[in-house]
Amino acid sequence: MVKHILMRTTEQGSELLEQAVPKSEPIALPQANAEPAPLTGWSSRMVEDMGLSMLKLTITEDAAEFPIHSSDEPWLAYVVCGQGTLYSGSHQQDKGTGIEYQAGDYISFEANTPHGWLNRANYSEILFVKKSK
Numbered sequence: 001m002v003k004h005i006l007m008r009t010t011e012q013g014s015e016l017l018e019q020a021v022p023k024s025e026p027i028a029l030p031q032a033n034a035e036p037a038p039l040t041g042w043s044s045r046m047v048e049d050m051g052l053s054m055l056k057l058t059i060t061e062d063a064a065e066f067p068i069h070s071s072d073e074p075w076l077a078y079v080v081c082g083q084g085t086l087y088s089g090s091h092q093q094d095k096g097t098g099i100e101y102q103a104g105d106y107i108s109f110e111a112n113t114p115h116g117w118l119n120r121a122n123y124s125e126i127l128f129v130k131k132s133k
């Protein structure tokens with residue numbers, strides 16, 4: 001079981017608490033006039049605490065290309081393992097230029113910046129952090 005360990009202050013010093021972390025969920029893309037469609041090979045898990053959100057993106061070898069999309073919030077990402085290509089894009093979902101990323105790289109996303117992903121590894125993990133709403 002994956003857990004979220006919380007270190008909290010008390011009058012005497014500190015205490016430790018444990019919470020279960022939600023299971024990884026497949027990523028589903030919105031479809032026009034239909035239920036969201038799962039995106040093969042992509043899943044995520046999120047924990048929110050202390051005004052921050054941390055999302056772990058897991059990408060398998062058989063992952064489909066993640067189409068151009070954007071978030072209305074800024075994110076900072078760290079590539080834990082794996083490699084691939086991050087693409088720029090347009091608000092009409094056209095793919096632009098790409099840059100290769102690999103384990104150890106950091107990636108910053110300004111709010112509303114269209115981008116897409118292509119995994120080029122057996123397995124990749126990317127951690128994302130943002131301020132919680």
